Amino acid sequence: MTDATVPPMTRIQQKNRDLILQSALEAFSANGFRGATIDQIARLAGLSKPNVLYYFASKDDIHKTLLTTLLDMWLAPMQQINAQGEPLTEVLGYVQAKMQMSRDFPRESRLFAYEILQGAPHLTQILGGGLRDIVDRAVAVLEDWMDKGQLARTDPRHLIFSIWAMTQHYADFEIQVRAVLGPGRDPVQEGAAFLDALYRKLLTP
Amino acid sequence: MTDATVPPMTRIQQKNRDLILQSALEAFSANGFRGATIDQIARLAGLSKPNVLYYFASKDDIHKTLLTTLLDMWLAPMQQINAQGEPLTEVLGYVQAKMQMSRDFPRESRLFAYEILQGAPHLTQILGGGLRDIVDRAVAVLEDWMDKGQLARTDPRHLIFSIWAMTQHYADFEIQVRAVLGPGRDPVQEGAAFLDALYRKLLTP
């Protein structure tokens, strides 16, 4: 019954779809969904507009594909928290990993920020489903550590919110951060040091 | 030479300009600048599109007016930090004030979030100018308190970033927060309690 043998996916397809998604990431993250145009994406990819629409059914399709493709990568660090590891190390490692992503993938960060601001039209299912499960798992681990006295007690969910908020801030509001800090500084590096100290102090039992 | 006696500004003008700005806040904060249309703003205001453009020169003009009008209100809490007050109380009060704004003015919060994400095309001057000065003043106060040993030492600027990040998170990413917390909870109230504990622990000498 099942198995439609999906598609062959030629080398050209692979290459061009990747190219388009890359360009779309650039465009969407800079201007938001409405602000980006297919023309712009096509130009960035070095393709014609109809050609872009040959690989994707619509602008919306590109956007949705991009979001779902990148979501896994975005949530990966939290899933890598090791319940058998040293609690403080694990949490601080997670913070640093998220911070690293702010530096390395600011466009992805902005893409998600726009989506959530918009009301998450494409992610509502995932928000209430997969994301919640992933968070719940991490929360269980954190609570276990707190029960054992290996971590100072706090609300684990708001702890996670705080980590998300701060790490995203350095990516999404980079302009503001730079404006306040002035030139010649490395916001993310400084931020990483600050957050390490902050969470160390907060979570040390 | 100077003094063009500006404008009289009739009662109708006052009322309609206010109406339009209110409607524009609704539209821009929900859909971003590009996503909102003059038609939509006009409909929300119960006016015709040309009538909206009678009061404002362009869509851009509405947006800029809105941003600059609301910026003062947005930055007010930080300017109310009292250098003569009890340090911890002052900082925690600032956090609570910002949190209160997340609850009471989420649209304003999103408006600024969109603007910064976009690269702050309308606020660049203010970011590098007024904002920086305001922050510097607060930083001076914080550093003074730290020097006197009344506040634990941290980077004051990143401390401020963290407050901004967290308080804005509850407004701008409300959907995500609600999805993770589940129904029947009050994110902002819980967040306020969490942040109070966090900063108390971080800043108590």
Added chain:
DNA sequence: CGTCATCCTGACCATTTGGTCAATAATGCC
């Protein structure tokens, strides 16, 4: 080399949207 599927494009279309304008209606004021 032939042929079949994949790939690509110019031209085109409908809709949306920011903005204009001349004409009309209210309003304020003497």
Added chain:
DNA sequence: GGCATTATTGACCAAATGGTCAGGATGACG
């Protein structure tokens, strides 16, 4: 009431934009 100023609108425009399509170019492959 009469007149000047202010408000308001329907009709209209040009540009931008998402998307279509028929036909041509370019591969893959026996």
